[in-house]
Amino acid sequence: MNINNDFEEYLLNLVSVNEVELYRIIKYQLGWEDEGGNKIENLNPKNRKFSNLTLKISKIFGDDLSKSFPFAASIEILASSWYVHGDVQSGITDRFGRPSVWWKWGPAQSINTGDGLHALARLSLLKSDSLSNEALLKALSIFDNSYLMLCEGENLDINYQESPIVKINNLLDMMEKRPGSLYGCCFQLGYLSMNSNSFNDNDLEKLNKIGTMVGLLEELQEQNSILTDENLEPEVFHRFASKKKNIFTSFILEDSDPSIKRVIGEIYFKRVLEEPDLDIIKKTISENKNYLDFYNNLVNKYKNEIENLINNLEFDKEIKSKLKILSSNET
Structure with a gap:
């Protein structure tokens, strides 16, 4: 992924409000500085996933990318607010290959930083x-509705954490709500x-649906990577270890016979899951020949959608073609 230097300068100026430590922590979260304030x-x-996507979308519809900088900055800062709050909520110690804000500064400063990021995003x-x-x-309506949907998704994610079957x-x-709303x-x-x-409200509604599906x-794909990747990122494994529900456990608990459901159920009664638990689930999934077909069919269904x-968008063929290429590359 290419980093847009002009956008980086814009984003840095936006968050360089004053010398209060809050903004140093924000610069750490956004990837510019280490915990000591060194560049x-x-x-x-990965620190620019959402802003980069927004800039790519903007480029499909126009040439002057500077017009999109406030929008790209807004969604990237909002995503960082989500990450910071989520790390506190779930006790995630690493984010993007280094200690999370929560782990370095504690829960109080982390919650405050997440709130500050949300204000800056708006x-x-x-x-x-x-x-x-x-x-x-x-x-502003798009921003607020997206964040509200994200909060709904978080609510469901938290509720499902201790549910035996989802x-x-x-x-x-x-x-769709978490993280589809941000896309x-x-x-x-x-x-x-x-x-x-x-702008056309009908086009906005369709673009929202497209982004949500992306x-x-x-x-x-990230959830499925828990089964396929040997070296999972800490934040991905942590979601599994903390019993956050995923597509493969939902499938196997719906599709399997009672003996397998009992084995998986016993695993999820544990307080925290570990590597051996993942190994058991991987073995169980590999023995269930229907999962791979189910997963591939589900992915293809959403790609076709x-x-x-x-x-069905009311744009010219060139714009539609670029949107298809972009959506395909993102998934």
Whole structure:
């Protein structure tokens, strides 16, 4: 992923409010500095996943990317707020290959930093000088609705954590909201940044759905990686270890005979899951020949849905083609 240097300068200026430690912690979270305030030369691309997607969407609809900087900054800072709060909530000690804000500064400072990031994310939208009042209200509405959907998803995720069985459809609904809502926000704000004087609510609604499906697919792939990857990122394994529900356990608890359900159920009665528990689940999944077909069919279903949604957009063929390529590359 390429880092846009002009955008980096914009984002850094946005969060450099004053010398209060809050903003040093924010710079740490956004990947520019280490815990001692020393500059980091090589930015982890994962720190810019959502802003990069928003900039890519913007480029499909226009050439002046600077118009999209407030939007891209807003969604990236919002995502960081989500990460910081989530790390406190779940006790995640590592984020993007280094200690999380919670682990370095403690829960109180981490919660405060997450709140500060949310405020900065919203203020970023107000920094745009190219928006009409109508477009600004639309941008704020998109932002707030996306964050509310994310909060709904978090609520479901927390509730499901201790549930013995979570049905597949319920899990997918949670995934659409968490993190699908943030991807939907990227697609909408990217489009709006280049069409602030002529945006169409119907197109925004469809782009939101496309983005949501892209986010759901990425979440499916991340969950499935727990079965396939040898070296999981700490934050991914931590979700498994803390009994957060995933697509393969929902499938096996719906599809298997009572003896297998009993084995998996006993694992999930533990307080914290460990590597040997994952090994048992991997073995159980490998013996269930239906899971791979189920997973591939589910992925293809959502990919086809994305393509159909793009085909129904009222844009020219070139824009639709670029949206298809982008959506395919993201998933």
